Amino acid sequence: MLVRLMYASRAVAATDQDSLLAILRKSKANNPVIGVTGVLCYSEGIFLQVLEGGRSAVNRLYNQIAADKRHTQVELLHYEEIGERRFAGWSMGQVNMARLNPALLLKYSETATLDPYAVSGAASLALFEELVATAAIVGQP
Numbered sequence: 001m002l003v004r005l006m007y008a009s010r011a012v013a014a015t016d017q018d019s020l021l022a023i024l025r026k027s028k029a030n031n032p033v034i035g036v037t038g039v040l041c042y043s044e045g046i047f048l049q050v051l052e053g054g055r056s057a058v059n060r061l062y063n064q065i066a067a068d069k070r071h072t073q074v075e076l077l078h079y080e081e082i083g084e085r086r087f088a089g090w091s092m093g094q095v096n097m098a099r100l101n102p103a104l105l106l107k108y109s110e111t112a113t114l115d116p117y118a119v120s121g122a123a124s125l126a127l128f129e130e131l132v133a134t135a136a137i138v139g140q141p
């Protein structure tokens with residue numbers, strides 16, 4: 001029983017490269033153990049993350065992440081049962097924002113800024129899928 005979950009949140013403090021790396025390092029250590037894969041995006045104070053895996057594992061992890069004091073306003077954008085993963089290649093991939101084409105943001109939103117609170121969950125998921133297709137994801141499985 002696989003599910004895909006996507007949420008957005010706001011970082012409580014300016015998240016520098018080191019804080020982001022700490023989150024990714026922890027995710028890469030923990031997620032393979034529980035069979036969760038996904039992608040994390042951070043831009044200008046906003047996190048956007050997709051988690052895929054077993055229903056119980058994803059729900060448990062989501063609740064754990066939602067309680068994390070490093071972010072707030074954790075908002076569930078999308079949740080569905082799935083037949084197959086779309087982000088199977090990463091225990092937790094990171095979107096390379098440097099390679100993010102503003103035109104891609106404009107394709108799905110009113111302005112060229114990442115604002116998942118202002119667009120539908122479907123639009124944010126479509127954006128993630130294009131990022132994966134254009135290889136704008138960094139990080140090892």
Ligand SMILES: Cc1cc2nc3c(=O)[nH]c(=O)nc-3n(C[C@H](O)[C@H](O)[C@H](O)COP(=O)(O)O)c2cc1C
Nearest residue numbers: 023026027030031047049064065066068070071092
């Ligand atoms: C935006 C964000 C995303 C996170 N993503 C993950 C994740 O994918 N996997 C994970 O294990 N922890 C993730 N964490 C960290 C968890 O909230 C929590 O600190 C961690 O799972 C605790 O693991 P531990 O019990 O091994 O110390 C994330 C935290 C934040 C703020």
